[in-house]
Amino acid sequence: MSADLQPSTFSIVAIDRESGEIGVAVASKFLAVGAVVPWAQAGVGGIATQAWANLSYGPEGLRLLAAGYAADEVVKRLVGSDENREHRQLGIVDARGRAAAWTGKECLHWAGDRSGDGFTCQGNILAGPRVVEAMAESFQRTTGPLPERLIAALEVGQHEGGDSRGQQSAALLVVKEKGSYGGYLDRYVDLRVDDHPSPIVELEKLLDLHRLYYATAERTFTELAGEVVREVQVILQRLGFYRGKETGTYDEATKEAFRRFCGVENFEERWREDGMVDREILNYMRRRYGDAPARP
Template identity: 45%
Template sequence: MTFSIVARSADGDALGVAVASKFLAAGAAVPAAEADVGAVATQSYANLAYKAQALALLRSGVTATDAVAGLIAADSGPRGQRQVGVVGVSGDGATFTGDDCHGWAGGTAGDGYAVQGNMLAGPDVVAAMADAWESTMDEPRLAYRLLAALAAGDDAGGDRRGRQSAALLVVARGQGYGGTSDVLVDLRVDDHVAPVAELARLLDQHTFLFGRPDPATLIDLSGEVAAEVGRLLAAAGHPPAGPAGADLDAALASWAGVENLEERIVVGRIDPLVLAHLRGH
């Protein structure tokens, strides 16, 4: 009833899950991940206990393959109707599809990822997801690679019953909001006619609002740029208290906090995305 991918970033720093389904709020049931440990997707008459169990097994140092084997062996319920994918901090991902899952059902795994789905339009869904994952190696952001794989599965037919929900979860040590969380991305579309497309829109918004600026693109807050920023801030109701740079930084930070752009503020400089937003305010 669902298709998903669990994966690790090329540098090994991030782990995550992307999932879509004709099921209300699949993101509440399917994905789990822990920084520096691994990620898991449980689906098809999902055993939600798999999430904590898989992470505990990975935390103890077992491989993804052994974690999946342990989950299935310890399951006292209908194992034949279970489907699960697991990835750890190194090595291949692992996937399991019970013989009694609704067709088409199956999965594939490789270095740093596992793809799985059930009640799909056909095997092309899983193949398209794996191909999309492999072909996006140049994309350093795990969230965008996961989304590309999910979109490829959706385009290949996805869940044969239709579309309803999608979710994206990515964790990385200390990379969450304000550096105080390991949750880098946690987005859900619980009930929507085009959930994967909506998830893509949300990810772009998330990146704009909470992404860290590229140091190579930062512009010095001096000269004409500083004067323009001061005028724009005053027009937006956040006038600098005086001409000094510290006053301009304080006013810019105040405005950015209102706009939810505080993660993009760098003292003495300005992110061109922030400047463009300020100009269009």
């Protein structure tokens, strides 16, 4: 990759000490930036490698972090042996929340970074320094789940001008111990928008869907009784899952129809056997199928 084709990028690497989550969020005028920039491992740290990106910084940096090196030591080791270091940009947060960054002198203007306790923001070919400054301020000011805070930082950075060449892709990677589907791996959230005119907006939509399907947010429930059941029966009738009458009673026929609907919609992780419905499922049904035409 020649220097004039380096991906112009802004990113944030951060940790939530309370939840143990470590994440990287990135946006760029570059195709599929999520395949290049973000690297993270639960209990180890997070890395963003960008500009004229050296992808080996990702796995090698995580190896060094796992071996006990602090974020600043890892940065020094990675760039110290790289003859093209002045074209590289790098941000690292280790598992203790220590942050460090590197912006080479040859990174295209505007390029720079801002680091603080538990986070680092960096970018190149940006509209100006306010992009990373605003991202840092946003992360320090916001509360709540780490994935939402990371996307909020991207949104603020974009509001300040973001990548000076425009928008194309964005990605969000968050890891935590046993965070994946089924608890087998640490990939808690791994979402990418590879080519879109408003990638950060689309990334936020994907996170909303992730919350819906994987039930990662705090859950609330409603009893399946009376008018709620009648409403569910009407929607299930329209979609062809339920053939009975609109009784308002959560009988076996309604339950089985509802179970099949939840299976088709991939809501297995939100399904309950006790006559309660996850409110997110109910809201989804109202939003998407409340006025749906009947299936033949």
